[in-house]
Amino acid sequence: MPTHYKGKPEEVQALNTYIKLSRAMDSVQACLLNGSSMKELTISQFGTMEALYHLGPLCQNELGSKILKSNSNMTTVIDNLEKRGLVRRERDTNDRRMIIINLTDTGKQLIESVFPEHTKNMVKIFSALSNEEQKTLGDLLRKLGKSINN
Amino acid sequence: MPTHYKGKPEEVQALNTYIKLSRAMDSVQACLLNGSSMKELTISQFGTMEALYHLGPLCQNELGSKILKSNSNMTTVIDNLEKRGLVRRERDTNDRRMIIINLTDTGKQLIESVFPEHTKNMVKIFSALSNEEQKTLGDLLRKLGKSINN
DNA sequence: AATGAATGATTTGCTGTCAAAACATTGTAA
DNA sequence: TTACAATGTTTTGACAGCAAATCATTCATT
Known part of the structure; x- marks a missing residue:
């Protein structure tokens, strides 16, 4: 509307x-x-695990910066992932302020199993637009975002 | 990234x-x-009040459909607006399942005071794009959304 | 008139989200 | 060595968001 x-x-x-x-x-x-792959994870849980899967273990603060979530939100999301045995918190030995977040084996298996279908869904969604249209959309969104963040 | x-x-x-x-x-x-106009309202509170302001009193369920929020979410958002004296719930006399949501005088004054600056901010944000670019962006987003919702 | 389906709103349970405050740790300057 | 600033994480308080279940009401059928 x-x-x-x-x-x-x-x-x-x-x-x-x-x-x-x-x-x-x-x-x-x-x-x-x-998508059936998103029955087991919320969007934020998925984003968190995807980042860890592709980038390796990350300091919690750094992880929050990468997926643009606040410190307190990261605490909550990681609490829930840890509770489910999908990640493990590990205090950094050199700087004990920092907590390194690792995917557990269970977490790795889960993200490896859901990521292909997630990607397939993403391709399906955006196939509504041609390659050129996706490029144009991306360029305009970037331009918009850049203007705001400057 | x-x-x-x-x-x-x-x-x-x-x-x-x-x-x-x-x-x-x-x-x-x-x-x-x-924007300073958004100090007093959350995004969802603003959207709710804006809809009521432009469309007049609405049945709660209808309001939720217009701004694409679930029934349970509408209950929470309206609870908070009501608590602040910005809206008033009123049971429909013809169909007592329905609750009509009205802006109070206070609510009307608030939305009338914040809407101009909100609109000005919106114009400023999107002025990063030319008219033609905004039209193209809108067309692509519509195409994307339509494809998904069919 | 009675019954079941459908509809509108609330409740329950859970997760997400953020700002501000608080706490623990590290780094830097004096 | 001490004091303070800075950094990373958690806690607190508040609001948002949804699915499923529940409750109240209306509608349609028999």
Whole structure:
């Protein structure tokens, strides 16, 4: 549903673009969560484990920076993953402020088993757009993001 | 940070497009939340009040459908708005299953005071893109969303 | 009138999310 | 060596978000 606001054209355009961005994001995430591979993990758990799988063990603070989550949120997500035996916390010996997060064997097996289907779902979702369209979309989103973060 | 996954080109492209979409959405929302007008309302509270402001009183279930939130989430968001005196629940006289959500005078004044700056922020954010680019972005996002929801 | 299906809202249980405060540890300057 | 700043993590408090179950109400059928 587009905005019902009636103002200047650039205001209506900005509000509508925001709505479309928000709706698209919701749709993509809902579709990903419907994949059978996402029955066992929440989006944040998946992102955390994916980062550990591809980058190796990471300091908790560093992990949070990579997947753009706050320190306190990382504590909660890792608490739940640890509780399920999917990761292990390990205090750094050189700097005891730091906790290194490792995937356990169980965690590694799980992410290895769900990642292919997740990737397949992702390809399916974005195949609605041609290669050129995906590139254009990515470029515009980057431009938008860069402008905000400067 | 793009994906570190090394797979087929269409897989890498899909994952990267997803990351860009996710990052852009996070950036836009963080920027909106930094606006002084968003000190008093959360994103969902704002969306709820904006919908009520532009569309008039709505049945709770209908409101949830419009802003794409679940029934249980609507209960929580409206609980908090009601607690703050910004909305009022009113049982429908014709169908007592339904609760009509109204903005209170206080709520109306608040949304009227924050909406202009919110809109201005939105325009500022999206002015990173030209009109043509915003239109292209919107079209691609719509195409993506439509494909998923069919 | 009675019964079951459908609908709207709440509750329960769980996870996520963040800012601010608090705590523990390390680094730096005096 | 001491004091303070900086850093990493947790805790606290609050709100968001959803699925499933539950409750109340309405609708349709018999």
